[in-house]
Amino acid sequence: MDSQTQPDGTLTFDECWELLANDTVGRLAVVVDGHPEIFPINYVVHRRSIAFRTAGVTKLWSALSERPAALEIDGYDPHTEEAWSVVLRGDTQVIEDQADKDAVDSLGLEPWQPGEKANYIRLSGRALTGRRFKVNRPDVWATRVQDKRRASFE
Amino acid sequence: MDSQTQPDGTLTFDECWELLANDTVGRLAVVVDGHPEIFPINYVVHRRSIAFRTAGVTKLWSALSERPAALEIDGYDPHTEEAWSVVLRGDTQVIEDQADKDAVDSLGLEPWQPGEKANYIRLSGRALTGRRFKVNRPDVWATRVQDKRRASFE
Numbered sequence: 001m002d003s004q005t006q007p008d009g010t011l012t013f014d015e016c017w018e019l020l021a022n023d024t025v026g027r028l029a030v031v032v033d034g035h036p037e038i039f040p041i042n043y044v045v046h047r048r049s050i051a052f053r054t055a056g057v058t059k060l061w062s063a064l065s066e067r068p069a070a071l072e073i074d075g076y077d078p079h080t081e082e083a084w085s086v087v088l089r090g091d092t093q094v095i096e097d098q099a100d101k102d103a104v105d106s107l108g109l110e111p112w113q114p115g116e117k118a119n120y121i122r123l124s125g126r127a128l129t130g131r132r133f134k135v136n137r138p139d140v141w142a143t144r145v146q147d148k149r150r151a152s153f154e
Numbered sequence: 155m156d157s158q159t160q161p162d163g164t165l166t167f168d169e170c171w172e173l174l175a176n177d178t179v180g181r182l183a184v185v186v187d188g189h190p191e192i193f194p195i196n197y198v199v200h201r202r203s204i205a206f207r208t209a210g211v212t213k214l215w216s217a218l219s220e221r222p223a224a225l226e227i228d229g230y231d232p233h234t235e236e237a238w239s240v241v242l243r244g245d246t247q248v249i250e251d252q253a254d255k256d257a258v259d260s261l262g263l264e265p266w267q268p269g270e271k272a273n274y275i276r277l278s279g280r281a282l283t284g285r286r287f288k289v290n291r292p293d294v295w296a297t298r299v300q301d302k303r304r305a306s307f308e
Contacts, residue, residue: 028224029183029190036183036190038226040239072181072192084196 009082011130016086016136019073021045024108026073028052028123030092035062043071044107048126050088051095051104067092069123077132088123095120110117163236165284170240173227175199175285178262180227182206182277197225200208203278204241204242205249205258207271221246223277233288240284242277249274 006012011019029038043052048069069092074085095101101120160166165173183192191228198208223246228239249255255274 027181027183027192027228029181029192029224031185034185035222035243036185036224037243038181038183038192038224038241040226040228064213068189070183070190070192072194074181075193085194089189089191119250 001117009131009133011084011086011132012052013128016088016128016130017045017048019075019084019086020050020088023073023075026050026071029070029072030067041071042109043123044109046059046100046104046107046122049090049122051107051109051120053104053109054119054121055117065092065094071123075093081133082132082134084132086128087129088125090123090125093122093124095122163285165238165240165286167282170242170282170284170295171199171227173238173240174242177227177229179203180225182237183224183226195225196263197277198258198263198265200258200261200276203276204257205242205261205263205274205276207258207263208273208275209271212234219246219248225277233249234286236286236288238284238286240282242279243276243281244279247278249276283297 002014022065024042024044025039026041026043029042031037041052041054043050045051068090070089071084072087074083076083095104104120161202178196178198180195180197181192182195183190185191195206195208199203199205222244224241224277227242228237229247230237249258
């Protein structure tokens with residue numbers, strides 16, 4: 001695939017992965033009892049999938065095992081004055097292998113809130129899409145810092 | 155309901171609405187063909203519900219009529235060094251009344267991308283929850299500007 005953004009703003013696969021790798025905070029959507037749920041997570045990219053940690057006592061936890069999910073990230077590029085959004089759709093699975101857990105931890109994954117987050121979840125993508133577009137009022141975007149520091153949500 | 159944040163970080167109803175009113179960018183989750191979808195929207199608070207505009211030609215559009223949806227916003231408060239997250243869960247409905255559309259426009263709702271966003275959607279909440287919590291590394295949050303300017307996503 002061409003690594004250049006398409007004229008219509010569609011991002012390439014490689015661009016999407018680069019944006020995912022450069023961010024660490026996203027919002028995950030899952031379906032619980034037929035209703036959409038959404039919550040922010042801190043994540044790392046591991047083996048071209050998304051890994052994150054969660055506590056195991058919530059209703060959401062049961063929704064995170066082998067279930068369809070979508071992760072969205074977005075931001076603004078002051079150089080091009082364009083906003084962007086990337087969505088990874090796929091299925092979650094529990095990471096059981098300790099070596100994989102260690103690898104994820106070594107990538108700097110931190111829990112959002114203090115407290116035990118014993119479960120490691122992987123979101124393996126079936127579809128990855130992204131787009132970049134001019135915004136109507138670029139001036140109001142300029143202060144939205146898109147650096148690593150913003151990434152410490154979790 | 156007490157207007158003070160509870161000791162466990164649970165936000166009151168009024169606090170949640172205040173945070174919703176002070177932001178204008180959220181991520182909306184809906185269910186399409188049994189799978190979760192998530193995308194950023196620009197919204198306004200109108201009559202204690204969320205209103206936003208969307209184009210009418212997408213698959214998402216059909217998912218936005220009379221469907222369960224969840225809107226999430228989050229941010230960081232540098233004064234308290236706490237992060238927060240608010241989720242409004244409910245059902246969408248199409249705004250048909252022109253007076254309501256005008257009222258929504260008068261609140262400053264702008265389309266995210268240039269182009270026609272002819273459809274007005276309301277998310278009426280059935281459940282509103284929020285929480286506030288200390289983050290592990292408050293230093294990395296401090297640059298995430300939570301002012302009105304960030305709100306011009308759409």
